[in-house]
Amino acid sequence: MTSSAHPGTPTNHKAVPLCDIQAQYRALQAEIDAAVLRVLRSGQAILGPEVAAFEQEVAAFCGAQFGVGCSSGTDALILALRALDIGPGDEVLVPPFTFFATASAVCRVGAKPVFVDIDPITFNIDPRQIEGKITRHTRAIIPVHLFGQCCDMDPIWEIADAHQIYVIEDAAQSFGSEYHGRRCGTLGIVACLSFYPTKNLGAFGDAGMVVTNDPNLDRKLRALRVHGSEVKYYHKYIGYNMRLDALHAAVLRVKLPHVPQWLAAREAAAQRYDTLIENANLHGFLRRPVAQPDRRHTFNQYVVRVPPMHRDPLVKYLKDNHIGVEVYYPLSLHEQECFQFLGYRTGDFPTSEEAAKTVLALPMFPEITYEQQYRTIEVCAMYLQKAIRQAA
Numbered sequence: 411m412t413s414s415a416h417p418g419t420p421t422n423h424k425a426v427p428l429c430d431i432q433a434q435y436r437a438l439q440a441e442i443d444a445a446v447l448r449v450l451r452s453g454q455a456i457l458g459p460e461v462a463a464f465e466q467e468v469a470a471f472c473g474a475q476f477g478v479g480c481s482s483g484t485d486a487l488i489l490a491l492r493a494l495d496i497g498p499g500d501e502v503l504v505p506p507f508t509f510f511a512t513a514s515a516v517c518r519v520g521a522k523p524v525f526v527d528i529d530p531i532t533f534n535i536d537p538r539q540i541e542g543k544i545t546r547h548t549r550a551i552i553p554v555h556l557f558g559q560c561c562d563m564d565p566i567w568e569i570a571d572a573h574q575i576y577v578i579e580d581a582a583q584s585f586g587s588e589y590h591g592r593r594c595g596t597l598g599i600v601a602c603l604s605f606y607p608t609k610n611l612g613a614f615g616d617a618g619m620v621v622t623n624d625p626n627l628d629r630k631l632r633a634l635r636v637h638g639s640e641v642k643y644y645h646k647y648i649g650y651n652m653r654l655d656a657l658h659a660a661v662l663r664v665k666l667p668h669v670p671q672w673l674a675a676r677e678a679a680a681q682r683y684d685t686l687i688e689n690a691n692l693h694g695f696l697r698r699p700v701a702q703p704d705r706r707h708t709f710n711q712y713v714v715r716v717p718p719m720h721r722d723p724l725v726k727y728l729k730d731n732h733i734g735v736e737v738y739y740p741l742s743l744h745e746q747e748c749f750q751f752l753g754y755r756t757g758d759f760p761t762s763e764e765a766a767k768t769v770l771a772l773p774m775f776p777e778i779t780y781e782q783q784y785r786t787i788e789v790c791a792m793y794l795q796k797a798i799r800q801a802a
């Protein structure tokens with residue numbers, strides 16, 4: 411770690427960031443700088459050959475046929491819903507324990523999000539609770555592969571087939587994750603990816619993509635992202651300005667070949683946390699994430715569960731000790747102010763509510779060192795010792 415202390419400022423050599431998005435730039439600086447210059451000199455700012463090449467490379471990475479680059483993961487969700495003609499009068503099943511955009515995208519196209527509670531082990535949508543939420547208005551389900559682990563897709567596919575509803579993957583946090591050996595991106599009719607800087611593949615800004623094997627959807631998605639036109643100035647749909655910039659595509663193309671190695675580094679870091687927590691005898695206090703054996707968890711986040719009374723004080727203690735932690739997510743979506751109109755109440759989704767009170771994401775990025783992880787767990791242990799002393 412580099413320290414940039416000013417005179418008179420105490421240096422904290424033991425600070426651990428939640429995420430270090432500059433580490434990849436430092437490692438690939440010459441190549442990224444050259445790619446950016448190439449775009450600046452090309453004069454092609456939006457879409458164009460860099461974007462087209464990146465779309466093909468991402469589709470190939472996922473094992474899919476088509477990729478449609480767009481302005482963010484949120485916009486990828488909106489494009490996917492619109493391409494499937496989902497709108498007013500339609501219902502879309504989503505988990506309440508996810509990033510806001512999964513549900514807001516449904517509202518943005520005029521449809522209604524219908525929440526389905528999560529599984530307490532994986533934090534993902536609970537397949538056993540889906541069928542009870544299906545009505546004649548249900549058009550789609552959005553399984554969110556949260557924190558880097560795929561949803562339990564077999565039962566989801568079975569239900570979707572039986573009821574003729576679409577499966578739209580929210581793979582924003584799980585680029586490169588696998589289910590039964592298949593990568594995210596091919597586990598539904600369309601998949602939505604985010605290249606937000608902290609995701610498994612991160613741009614220097616906002617970027618996203620929709621991936622599909624369906625040529626008709628591919629064509630419609632391409633039109634929707636440019637104001638609904640297939641021929642310039644002739645508008646087939648009322649579309650959007652949701653294009654991907656060439657600069658982002660060029661930077662992402664440099665990074666993409668390194669993703670397998672970064673995912674392996676995330677998995678190795680997760681195993682180190684598992685061992686450090688066990689060795690510190692903290693596994694009763696920090697309940698570790700569980701990776702299901704039939705999936706590849708790529709640990710976009712390493713999320714532990716802490717007894718609810720300790721969660722917020724532990725967050726404060728860690729932050730006071732310069733350990734970057736975060737709570738994803740502190741409030742279940744059905745309890746958000748903007749979703750009150752949906753008519754849900756506290757208590758409707760107990761597993762999601764419990765998760766919101768207990769989760770804690772520890773520092774996680776491919777370049778995290780053993781020393782940084784050791785320090786993180788050491789500070790957790792210090793907190794617990796202090797809490798025990800105070801209770802005595």
Ligand SMILES: *Cc1c(COP(=O)(O)O)cnc(C)c1O
Nearest residue numbers: 482483484509511582583604606
């Ligand atoms: C990040 C994220 C999104 C939105 O992606 P943006 O690129 O930030 O718009 C959607 N869903 C989930 C689960 C996410 O984590």
